[in-house]
Amino acid sequence: xxxxxxxxxxxxxxxxxxxxxxxxxxxxxxxxxxxxxxxxxxxxxxxxxxxxxxxxxxxxxxxxxxxxxxxxxxxxxxxxxxxxxxxxxxxxxxxxxxxxxxxxxxxxxxxxxxxxxxxxxxxxxxxxxxxxxxxxxxxxxxxxxxxxxxxxxxxxxxxxxxxxxxxxxxxxxxxxxxxxxxxxxxxxxxxxxxxxxxxxxxxxxxxxxxxxxxxxxxxxxxxxxxxxx
Numbered sequence: 001x002x003x004x005x006x007x008x009x010x011x012x013x014x015x016x017x018x019x020x021x022x023x024x025x026x027x028x029x030x031x032x033x034x035x036x037x038x039x040x041x042x043x044x045x046x047x048x049x050x051x052x053x054x055x056x057x058x059x060x061x062x063x064x065x066x067x068x069x070x071x072x073x074x075x076x077x078x079x080x081x082x083x084x085x086x087x088x089x090x091x092x093x094x095x096x097x098x099x100x101x102x103x104x105x106x107x108x109x110x111x112x113x114x115x116x117x118x119x120x121x122x123x124x125x126x127x128x129x130x131x132x133x134x135x136x137x138x139x140x141x142x143x144x145x146x147x148x149x150x151x152x153x154x155x156x157x158x159x160x161x162x163x164x165x166x167x168x169x170x171x172x173x174x175x176x177x178x179x180x181x182x183x184x185x186x187x188x189x190x191x192x193x194x195x196x197x198x199x200x201x202x203x204x205x206x207x208x209x210x211x212x213x214x215x216x217x218x219x220x221x222x223x224x225x226x227x228x229x
Contacts, residue, residue: 001025001026001029001030001186002022002023002026002082002130002220003220003223003224005017005022005025005026006019006022007223017179017182018075019075019078019079020070020071020075020078020177021177021178021179021182023070023078023129023130023172023177024169024172024173024177024178024179024183025178025179025182025183025186027067027165027168027169027172027178028169028172028178028183028186028187029183029186029187029190030161030165030190031161031162031165031166031169032187032190032191032194033190033191033193033194034158034159034161034162034165034194035162035191036190036191036192036194036195036198037158037194037195037197037198038155038158038159038162039195040195040198040199040202041151041154041155041156041158041159041198042155042159044105044155044202045105045106045107046105046106046151046152046154046155046156047106047152047155047156047158047159048106048109048111048148048152048155048156049106050111050113051109051111051116051142051146051148051152051156051160052156052159052160052163054111054113054116054117054120055116055117055119055120055138055156055160055163056120056159056160056162056163056164057120057163058116058117058118058119058120058121058124059120059121059123059124059127059160059163059164059167060124060163060164060166060167061121061124061167062120062121062122062123062124062125062128063124063125063127063128063163063164063165063167063168063171064128064167064168064170064171065125065128065171066124066125066126066127066128066129066168066171067128067129067167067168067169067170067171067172067175068128068171068174068175069128069129070128070129070130070171070172070175070177071175071176071177073129076228078129078130079224079227079228080228081126081129081130082130082224083221083224083225083228085123085126085130085136085137086136086137086217086220086221086224087221087225088137088140089136089137089139089140089217089221090214090217090218090220090221092140092141092143092144093139093140093143093210093213093214093217093218094214094218095144097143097144097210099150099206099207101149102149102150102151102206103149103151103206104149104151104152105152106152106155106156109148109149109152111146111147111148112146115145115146116146119141119145119146123137123138123141124164124167127164127168128164128167128168128171136217136220138157138160138161139153139154139157139213140217142156142157150206150209150210151202151206154201154209
């Protein structure tokens with residue numbers, strides 16, 4: 001959503017949206033998209049509650065702090081932080097991995113809780129700054145660091161994203177960074193299309209899902225880095 005809102009309006013002949021407003025819009029969109037899609041994944045036993053609570057709680061506090069501080073940060077550093085996160089996420093998604101455990105349901109998943117807490121605190125602050133629910137960086141970390149099966153990683157990320165998106169949204173609204181007139185069309189579109197995407201994703205091979213994610217994140221990282229330099 002960040003690159004779409006940053007690049008698409010000028011390409012379509014509309015006035016560009018400033019970076020701080022984009023961070024507020026993506027937080028709003030991320031919250032409702034996560035809420036909509038999470039119910040479908042929960043019904044299919046693909047949301048791991050201990051993982052969500054452990055990572056989500058640490059994300060909440062640090063995301064709120066990042067969102068509040070973002071008001072004081074100029075646009076260029078925010079864009080640079082987003083580009084760094086996208087680059088790291090893209091590199092991780094291109095690493096080879098096994099698909100043997102990707103169809104496991106949430107009750108069969110184990111993970112390192114202290115590592116999850118530390119990860120949540122660190123990336124939560126950065127997510128709050130750039131105004132994201134955090135899926136683009138959270139999914140690679142769940143897959144490659146905490147070794148979570150892909151479908152459970154996707155489902156749990158939506159629930160985890162609610163923590164960071166809620167905290168970030170509070171901070172963005174409190175600091176006047178959400179243009180509500182532009183936010184509601186995004187919310188309506190996100191709420192219904194996220195559910196549709198969940199149904200399609202459940203029926204798609206995990207190898208395909210991984211490469212779709214890798215392609216989107218990589219293209220975003222390349223474009224943002226080109227603009228920075």
